[in-house]
Amino acid sequence: MLREAIYHRPKQNWAYAYDNKTIHLRVRTKRGEADEAFVIAGDKYAWEQTRYVVPMKPLASDELFDYWEAEAVPPLRRLKYGFRFRSGNEELYMSEKGFSSVEPENYLTLFEFPFLNPADVFEPPAWVKDAVFYQIFPERFANGDSSLNPAGTLPWGGAPTPTNFFGGDLQGVIDHLDHLVDLGVNAIYFNPLFEATTNHKYDTKDYMKVDPRFGSNEKLKELVDACHAKGIRVLLDAVFNHSGKEFPPFVDVADKGPDSPFADWFHVREFPLRVENGIPTYDTFGFEPIMPKLNTENAEVKRYLLDVARYWIEEVGIDGWRLDVANEVDHAFWRELRSVVKGLNPEAYILGEIWHDSIAWLQGDQFDAVMNYPVTEAVLDFFARGVIEAVPFANTIGNQLAAYPRQVVEASFNLLGSHDTPRLLTVCGEDERRMKLATLFQLTFPGTPSIYYGDEVGMNGGGDPHCRGCMVWEKDKQNKELFEFFAAAIRLRHNHEALRSASFKFLVANGGLLVYERLSSDNSERLVVAMNVSEQPVEVVLPRATAGQSWTPIFGE
Amino acid sequence: MLREAIYHRPKQNWAYAYDNKTIHLRVRTKRGEADEAFVIAGDKYAWEQTRYVVPMKPLASDELFDYWEAEAVPPLRRLKYGFRFRSGNEELYMSEKGFSSVEPENYLTLFEFPFLNPADVFEPPAWVKDAVFYQIFPERFANGDSSLNPAGTLPWGGAPTPTNFFGGDLQGVIDHLDHLVDLGVNAIYFNPLFEATTNHKYDTKDYMKVDPRFGSNEKLKELVDACHAKGIRVLLDAVFNHSGKEFPPFVDVADKGPDSPFADWFHVREFPLRVENGIPTYDTFGFEPIMPKLNTENAEVKRYLLDVARYWIEEVGIDGWRLDVANEVDHAFWRELRSVVKGLNPEAYILGEIWHDSIAWLQGDQFDAVMNYPVTEAVLDFFARGVIEAVPFANTIGNQLAAYPRQVVEASFNLLGSHDTPRLLTVCGEDERRMKLATLFQLTFPGTPSIYYGDEVGMNGGGDPHCRGCMVWEKDKQNKELFEFFAAAIRLRHNHEALRSASFKFLVANGGLLVYERLSSDNSERLVVAMNVSEQPVEVVLPRATAGQSWTPIFGE
Numbered sequence A, B: 001m002l003r004e005a006i007y008h009r010p011k012q013n014w015a016y017a018y019d020n021k022t023i024h025l026r027v028r029t030k031r032g033e034a035d036e037a038f039v040i041a042g043d044k045y046a047w048e049q050t051r052y053v054v055p056m057k058p059l060a061s062d063e064l065f066d067y068w069e070a071e072a073v074p075p076l077r078r079l080k081y082g083f084r085f086r087s088g089n090e091e092l093y094m095s096e097k098g099f100s101s102v103e104p105e106n107y108l109t110l111f112e113f114p115f116l117n118p119a120d121v122f123e124p125p126a127w128v129k130d131a132v133f134y135q136i137f138p139e140r141f142a143n144g145d146s147s148l149n150p151a152g153t154l155p156w157g158g159a160p161t162p163t164n165f166f167g168g169d170l171q172g173v174i175d176h177l178d179h180l181v182d183l184g185v186n187a188i189y190f191n192p193l194f195e196a197t198t199n200h201k202y203d204t205k206d207y208m209k210v211d212p213r214f215g216s217n218e219k220l221k222e223l224v225d226a227c228h229a230k231g232i233r234v235l236l237d238a239v240f241n242h243s244g245k246e247f248p249p250f251v252d253v254a255d256k257g258p259d260s261p262f263a264d265w266f267h268v269r270e271f272p273l274r275v276e277n278g279i280p281t282y283d284t285f286g287f288e289p290i291m292p293k294l295n296t297e298n299a300e301v302k303r304y305l306l307d308v309a310r311y312w313i314e315e316v317g318i319d320g321w322r323l324d325v326a327n328e329v330d331h332a333f334w335r336e337l338r339s340v341v342k343g344l345n346p347e348a349y350i351l352g353e354i355w356h357d358s359i360a361w362l363q364g365d366q367f368d369a370v371m372n373y374p375v376t377e378a379v380l381d382f383f384a385r386g387v388i389e390a391v392p393f394a395n396t397i398g399n400q401l402a403a404y405p406r407q408v409v410e411a412s413f414n415l416l417g418s419h420d421t422p423r424l425l426t427v428c429g430e431d432e433r434r435m436k437l438a439t440l441f442q443l444t445f446p447g448t449p450s451i452y453y454g455d456e457v458g459m460n461g462g463g464d465p466h467c468r469g470c471m472v473w474e475k476d477k478q479n480k481e482l483f484e485f486f487a488a489a490i491r492l493r494h495n496h497e498a499l500r501s502a503s504f505k506f507l508v509a510n511g512g513l514l515v516y517e518r519l520s521s522d523n524s525e526r527l528v529v530a531m532n533v534s535e536q537p538v539e540v541v542l543p544r545a546t547a548g549q550s551w552t553p554i555f556g557e
Helices: A044-050 A126-130 A170-175 A177-183 A217-229 A248-259 A299-316 A331-344 A373-384 A390-403 A406-411 A432-443 A480-495 B044-050 B126-130 B170-175 B177-183 B217-229 B248-259 B299-316 B331-344 B373-384 B390-403 B406-411 B432-443 B480-495
Strands: A015-017 A023-030 A036-042 A052-055 A057-061 A065-072 A079-087 A090-095 A098-100 A111-113 A133-136 A187-190 A194-196 A204-210 A233-238 A320-323 A349-352 A413-415 A448-452 A505-510 A513-519 A526-532 B015-017 B023-030 B036-042 B052-055 B057-061 B065-072 B079-087 B090-095 B098-100 B111-113 B133-136 B187-190 B194-196 B204-210 B233-238 B320-323 B349-352 B413-415 B448-452 B505-510 B513-519 B526-532
Touching: A015 A111, A023 A036, A023 A079, A036 A044, A036 A065, A044 A079, A052 A065, A057 A390, A065 A390, A126 A406, A170 A177, A170 A217, A177 A480, A204 A217, A204 A299, A217 A233, A217 A299, A233 A299, A233 A349, A299 A331, A320 A331, A331 A349, A373 A390, A373 A413, A373 A432, A390 A505, A390 A513, A432 A480, A432 A526, B023 B036, B023 B079, B036 B044, B036 B065, B044 B079, B052 B065, B057 B390, B065 B390, B126 B406, B170 B177, B170 B217, B177 B480, B204 B217, B204 B299, B217 B233, B217 B299, B233 B299, B233 B349, B299 B331, B320 B331, B331 B349, B373 B390, B373 B413, B373 B432, B390 B505, B390 B513, B432 B448, B432 B480, B432 B526
Parallel strands: A133 A187, A133 A448, A187 A233, A233 A320, A320 A349, A413 A448, B133 B187, B133 B448, B187 B233, B233 B320, B320 B349, B413 B448
Antiparallel strands: A015 A023, A023 A065, A036 A052, A036 A079, A057 A065, A079 A090, A079 A111, A090 A098, A194 A204, A505 A513, A513 A526, B015 B023, B023 B065, B036 B052, B036 B079, B057 B065, B079 B090, B079 B111, B090 B098, B194 B204, B505 B513, B513 B526
């Protein structure tokens, strides 16, 4: 067996507590090589009396590796363990000290899960895996109160630019909650709502105040209450990496320089603040002068931002925070944020904006989830762009399923587009069939799906600012059939727990054909999803039905 | 190239901040395969203008892999990066999305070090890498005040048993500080000093009180002051995983059961507390009924233990804590402990007792170091037991050097024996020559070496309790020549920064011969250490001396 391929290192996605009793162990082997894998486990302090061997199950595969998983429920919450592999007639053992062809004599050389402490168990809120999110870019969703229109507001439906305004506001959202109910979503993620100068509001001026062009703090409370009354949870955007240029502490620093009492609230490399050759003399988001990076290591800044996080949960009752540019802020600050937020509401959802592998933030001490862009990209490549076939698609998905603990997979935020990307229909080359398949995949995949406002009625648009168009409300301009498809797929998900569990297994991945199986947590329901992205019809042979049962079609033509 | 062998995942030992400016990047390849490795790096927000390529240096090798390292000092503290490998005529590129034979077109698929936040930089105290520790088991070091002798104290020098007493105390340590100064050590790690029933004191009765058989809190303060006056730092043992059976809260729970206000201070599986078939009905260390596991998730327990940690730093001025059974306590508690301890004294050393791979505790948020038993075992196998040859020894050491960030290697606690293991001389089969080589390796290896009391005068003894004998003070029974060797090797380390830096490179590993090179941090000094554990003389060809310089022997015959 190829020893170089075999990998296990305790913690992360390889050995973790799934709940207060259960430990998951995983290992990887070269793809197609191991016929069987086993865990050899026991209690470190009573090895001889407690040693047992348990077979591992195939969890997923990617291009290079098979991933194996086993679970253990050690009565005294401590586990010593090693691995055994079989490939044909070859046996191989793995301990912390390396490989051997016979079982290591000294069990002390095995790996350890020293003790399962509940404080370290990563438990994202249980509601998340049952949620379907709807993302709203507030300036462009609905104008419900024209008295709030910013100066120069353009007629609804015009072409979006980086700087123009159409008057979307909170009253507009309240007025259209029925649209969300009809669609079947039960959670909203709002792009920033707090006072700022731009239309996207990622340049905060006042973190404690709803932007007056959107409404008031009271109006937001009214909106959140109205959502809750309809069973819809609300997530706000916490832009804590940077403020805006009109944030009073920044104004003061720009004005007084190093003498400002807020001088340490930012990362100033050189006073006075200025931009030289396109590079600000202070740290910013990207090179954007109006977005000065906040010094989240400064005690006053921490207190201020944690107060912000607290205020909107306590005063308005929001159900969580989406953290903007989450990977550029220090881990220490996020740990404090989690402690504050979960202290107020253990069921609050903490969602980080990270586009990359995020294991360092998903260990239970920081976020509940990240925006799952690696899955987004794979889905778009296969379903929307058609640039990869089913095999590499399945490999990427398999890699993602193995990359994180199971609870992370269950709570991950799966989106096919956002205010930062071209719209799904546009990526699909306006092909609604591709869009439907992509959406069906999203809605039958573990994690919480998020629909970007307007996708469900057929809105299109390229990258920012074109993906930020005004929501289409005229009934005759909405794609009714597409809406019905979204609504039906969402209903399907709500009606079948198997589609929300973490169990996911590819049965076929071949050319344009993808067949996968989903099992409910208690194994009582088994669903098979088959999709063909090619123009050619294909025949799918269903796996044998469970004994005494038969297959029933529940979706599709 | 063997893609299955190549590994990189951001954070841990693969991509980390070494200081507030410097990022270290590492990757591994199949041993002997890559001729060169490069990092391709730049700023994510200005890739085209900032992209550059830098060669990686070989860091270490083990049986299966070569490890490569490069450092980056990105002016805006953020880094996007990928890897390029060359093996003969083959080129291979690695991004977060996998491998390709040409450079990935889309730089967004590369890895990220999103932002170097100082709060996340792991900085163990600078003094640690310059320290040489001396471990004292207090009951057996010296009896300086016979008025404190416990009832039944035996004459000094008798055979140690699990339960007997010889009257060692703090005055005894004060009386013999000159011995430590003569030896050249500049730090002491004390086994537990607080009131307890056993001779090892790992069953604490009162965490706020020095055991009266050892002295008083005032006496400990006198001892710490005396040490500091001689430039010796003091580390105490924090037994926070479990208390003793006479700890008042446990007495109360044993007495009152679930009605005790301390019922949640422990992990009781079933009341009343009892032992059935050797298994206590409450969690303990191992199966030891007198060591009930503390519930470090209970707010009162946390407050109490953190007060203990604070008290001895504030009141007595200790320089750090060694954490007993550190891996069985929750990570959340250790994070709080670090915050309290470093808040009082940023230079305090936090050392965890973990015998295994400890990367999960060594990320900057928990410990500064762990007791480096994997290196201990390798050194004993090669030098002391003679059961492995130089090649597997070098592989294990190489593996360890690559397994942790550089600052962890610099501050790791390298011991060749402790109160939990047979004494070095005994493991060496009483062969002083082997013992000297092992010690010389320990003292010329990165990290902080720790000498177990008495090893330096030739004490022997098997596992607990035999390794806990009374210190030999009669001059004629001390091995004077061995002591001189220890003292000379310690002086050598103190006099040459090259021996304390993280730079370590094997030049030869063959049979019983080991040759390695050590470089000072500023490259001004270069040392070569050559050791032969075999009975046969070998000839060593020194590497070419640095231009304009020549080799000078500084140690050995």
